[in-house]
Amino acid sequence: xxxxxxxxKSRTSKYWLAEVPDLDLVTQGRSRTDAAAMLKDAIxxxxxxxxxxxxxxxxxxxxxxxxxxxxxxxxxLMLRRLRAREGLSVRDVALRLGSKSPNAYAQYxxxxxxxxxxxxxxxxxxxxxxxxxxxxxx
Numbered sequence: 001x002x003x004x005x006x007x008x009k010s011r012t013s014k015y016w017l018a019e020v021p022d023l024d025l026v027t028q029g030r031s032r033t034d035a036a037a038m039l040k041d042a043i044x045x046x047x048x049x050x051x052x053x054x055x056x057x058x059x060x061x062x063x064x065x066x067x068x069x070x071x072x073x074x075x076x077l078m079l080r081r082l083r084a085r086e087g088l089s090v091r092d093v094a095l096r097l098g099s100k101s102p103n104a105y106a107q108y109x110x111x112x113x114x115x116x117x118x119x120x121x122x123x124x125x126x127x128x129x130x131x132x133x134x135x136x137x138x
Contacts, residue, residue: 001074002067007035007058020066024081032058039066046081047073049111072114079109082127096126 005020015028016035020043027042029035036056043054043066052073058064068074083093090109094102107113108123115123125131 001071002065003074003078005039005064005066006062007032007039007064008062018064020064022078022082023066024085032062036064039064043068043077047077049073070111073111075114075120076109076111079123079127082124083109086127088127093123093126097122 003020003022005018005023005025007016007018009015009032010017010028015030016032017026017028018035018039019026020039023043023046025039025042025046027035027038029038036058040054040056044052047054049070051070053069054074055067056064057067066074083090088096090102090106094100094105097105099105105123108115108119
């Protein structure tokens with residue numbers, strides 16, 4: 001699994017900006033390569049697991065892709081960041097999913113369980129009811 005982002009030169013400063021909306025993450029660097037490295041470092045810091053590795057590839061048009069060796073942990077990071085962006089607690093999301101216990105949802109946020117595509121769609125819709133998934137085949 002890969003998440004899409006972009007890296008572009010700021011018009012108001014000398015820095016390059018790197019953004020991955022699905023991780024609610026923005027960082028910067030002095031060059032395109034540096035911005036990609038900063039993005040990678042930010043993701044590694046947020047996941048904070050020794051066996052987790054991330055790679056960032058950047059096309060000439062600035063579109064970047066973030067992938068990892070552990071989809072469950074990358075999805076867990078995405079779920080945590082999106083939940084925080086929406087200002088929801090784990091219990092809030094569990095209730096939106098129709099569950100009285102937040103433990104099942106928490107399993108996804110910790111990376112212990114990797115959701116299938118149907119489950120991931122439901123989880124993302126619970127985080128943001130306006131969610132409208134778009135599948136893009138590269």
